[in-house]
Amino acid sequence: MHGNSTKDITRFFIAGINYKKTDAAIRGQFAVSNDQYATLLTKAPEFGLHELFVLSTCNRTEVYGFAESADQLINLLCTQTEGTASTFSQLAYVKNGMAAIEHLFSVAAGLDSQILGDYEIVGQIKQAVKFSKEQGYTDSFMERLVNCVLQSSKAIKNQTHLSGGTVSVSFAAIQYIREKVADISDKKILLLGVGKIGRNTCKNLVDYLDADHITLINRTHDKAAQLAEELDLHHAPLSDLGQKIEESHIILVATNSVEPTIKKSHLEGKGEKLIIDLSVPFNVEESAQELPNVHLVNVDELSKLKDETLQMREAEVPKAWIIIREHIEEFLEWVEMRKHVPVFKAVKTKLKEIQTFPSYIQLSSPEIAACQTINADEKIQRVINGMASKMRQQNQRGCYYIEAINEFIA
Secondary structure, eight states: OOOOSOOOGGGEEEEEEETTTOOHHHHHHTOOOHHHHHHHHHHGGGGTOOSEEEEEOSSEEEEEEEOSSHHHHHHHHTTSSSSOHHHHHHHOEEEETHHHHHHHHHHHHTTTSSSTTOTHHHHHHHHHHHHHHHTTOOOHHHHHHHHHHHHHHHHHHHHSSTTOSOOOHHHHHHHHHHHHOSOOTTOOEEEEOOSHHHHHHHHHHHHHHOOOOEEEEOSSHHHHHHHHHHHTOEEOOGGGHHHHHHHOSEEEEOOOOSSOSBOHHHHTTSOOEEEEEOOSSOOBOGGGGGSTTEEEEEHHHHTTOOOHHHHHHHTTHHHHHHHHHHHHHHHHHHHHHHHTHHHHHHHHHHHHHHHHOTTHHHHSOHHHHHTTTSOHHHHHHHHHHHHHHHHHHOOOHHHHHHHHHHHHHO
8 A cells, every 4th residue: 555645636647538428339439347457457557656446337448546547547558458548638627626526525425426316326437446445555545535435425326316216227118118108017028137226127128118028047057046036037147148039029138348239140031129329338238229129228328317306306415415515625625734743743642751751740731740640641642632723723833733742841
């Protein structure tokens, strides 16, 4: 672990791309898997980087860290991505200092999500930071910042309705099916992939559409079988994919394969299909949409759905920012106090020296002599705490240094 000393906030950068300027196909070129993330951290010192974490979701790829310039972060990231550093730089937003800190708070609150108030991003931030911490690439500053960010996000969730209602991408898929399919009772549904998004989508199909003609397929068959048993659905091995595609009217894809799982050849001449691809990068071959029997929808199109829930969430945005600013102020106060740590240490050392002076008792007041049972270390800590409290209000290090010594011996 590096850099536990006072940090220069202006060197804290975020470089990223998200849904605002890029479609899912482009974002897929910069998606980072767990293996790629591990390699990035291994290579980080080669780029002069020692404190960073990478957030890669279906809607964004962002790298946060301390650097001399954002180029270090971008160049490192793109050693492991299909897309190039020059392409990323053209599409990226780069922020540093307070702007970067505010951005992280905004992302964790769901204010920067493709679907406003999407709270799933919090779990993804936790995982990204945890992975970086396990590899020794976060320090006390980063940990404190992320903790404040998570506390802010939790307060927003508990004190506002920013995440109220149900408007996730998986639920948007259900809304889309409801709008486009008149009668679902006789429609066979295939769900490919039962990870987090796949599981949520599956439960929404059952809960909101009362669908039961659902077959689950997953690369690890046991996971599909387990969920199917839990919800009383059907399951099939991956080897039956072609057959199940042919039999199904609606296909939902929630896999994370680097290459498309469903090919154009799977669909040619196989009847009318509504396919909803929830994956990034896309896991349905792009050319499949050229087929007259295929109607293909992806996450970007789903996220355009607006309803009363989103309008309600938009009204909560000002409240969320009030909470964010309170937590940012708390964090900055901690940063400011970190700058004074050397002063506190020096005063503490001096007080311990005074405590051992033979003349200390003589210099002390009668009250001190009468209270020899008071633990001297506790008294020193009280003096330091009082000094810290005063220094929060105004920065006069020298004055408080002398005042602390006087207070101790008075």
